[in-house]
Amino acid sequence: MDIIRSVKDMQQLIIDQKRKGKKIGFVPTMGFLHEGHEKLIQNARENNDIVVISIFVNPLQFGPNEDFERYPRDEEHDKLISENNHVDFLFIPTVEAMYPSELAIAMDLTKRVDVLCGRTREGHFSGVVTVLAKLFNIVLPDNVYFGMKDAQQIAVVDSLINDLNYPIQLNPVPTVRESDGLAKSSRNVYLQEQERKVAPSIFQALQFGQKMVIDGEKNPVIIVKEVENFILQQTTGKIDYVEILSYPELTPVQTINQQVILATAVHFKNARLIDNIVIDHTGLISKRI
């Protein structure tokens, strides 16, 4: 495994590989790798000749009151995980390498962002698409892999790829969970002991909502209310949102007669956790985006 820190070196190494006809699989991450990331890497490994993962905590996608500075980092651990999962190139650029000067190009989003996490995390997805537009041009992947836990991010990346015609296949990968159902997340380390105990109720609440759809409930307002009640009763967290929207368009639905996302964000003392399920109109888990 090669560790690359220079943008130009990374780009040139990939260009050389592509000239040889190699297929490139790319997993962009913010590091502090867990089993969710490993699943992404394994998917990339199975379907590409060369696997690249990037570790870059992107300042552009953090708000002024968010956790950029204290976002967990552990480069040695990440190297080990990458090596164990047979990554070819580990790309770890500095902030200065990615943003050598103030950008003249501003990328913004007019769809899929004024809902869910985009509602409170102003500018977050603009930062996400900007860094991904750059990373896609540096790593030139044939396939990119993102976890469904960040379902809104996947919807936004879908827009980026389609709107700007990137020659890239987007591969959403199902959320990896702890044995008790809690979605794997780098931010889980922030949970206090008691919070960690009740956190699996978030996924249980989503499953409860899914069961309502399977049992014939089509009204999103009623389901959202029940899911909120479940979370409030079972956890000590404060609900940021529970929403049901079309997916991946992320527009409001009056009745569940198409593929939808049931998503939630819950604040604990030092961690804001998100989770979701994407289901078809019968309540079954969707495989496609």
Add this chain to the structure above:
Amino acid sequence: MDIIRSVKDMQQLIIDQKRKGKKIGFVPTMGFLHEGHEKLIQNARENNDIVVISIFVNPLQFGPNEDFERYPRDEEHDKLISENNHVDFLFIPTVEAMYPSELAIAMDLTKRVDVLCGRTREGHFSGVVTVLAKLFNIVLPDNVYFGMKDAQQIAVVDSLINDLNYPIQLNPVPTVRESDGLAKSSRNVYLQEQERKVAPSIFQALQFGQKMVIDGEKNPVIIVKEVENFILQQTTGKIDYVEILSYPELTPVQTINQQVILATAVHFKNARLIDNIVIDHTGLISKRI
């Protein structure tokens, strides 16, 4: 020469060529090709294995009161010119192919645009970078070629490529002129007979300004004033702007002690003509951007 109208076909043809190690040269145009475009194609032909030219009158870069509808078009002529200049792929997408649905990604510029043509053509350069971001991802060029007549466009493309890390070399090509000095432009056909006779004075005025720098004048305010007077005396046109700015940064200069652009736009009855020269601090024409 192959004529391609589908975005997916164009992208796949290029991916196949790149897998064979071919170097791609790309000339994006709005068609109605003239000797200026031919010069770009010839530059591309000399330095690449595959030459692609696109013809696309991009609605996104025209303002509501601009000439999108009446912009001159002549596909048969363009095919002939392309064939004669040994183009490999002529890419002519429809508006629907390029913009199948309303974009979710909005690209904007925060530098290099509030001057020169960007001052009056609001949104013009946002439209330019958006369509080029798409075309670059469809044609995947190693080299792109733009004419120096559109010097601000080159400065903006330089930002696009650098800010978003496109693996593309930008090649500015000197402006091609009629024998009397008028810069070649698709819009010259709009000139009335009398206007056409005086139009070469635009370039003469710029050369007059250049001569002042060579003779030691360093004050941009004085030079701009003299160039304006020259244009007003020698033509029937209405001056949109005469400006001297650093190049390619396009920031104001107090004194000419670096590479600058001396640029002008002049309105005639049915045509707005632009021209410029880029000179170093001694007044000599610059070769680099």
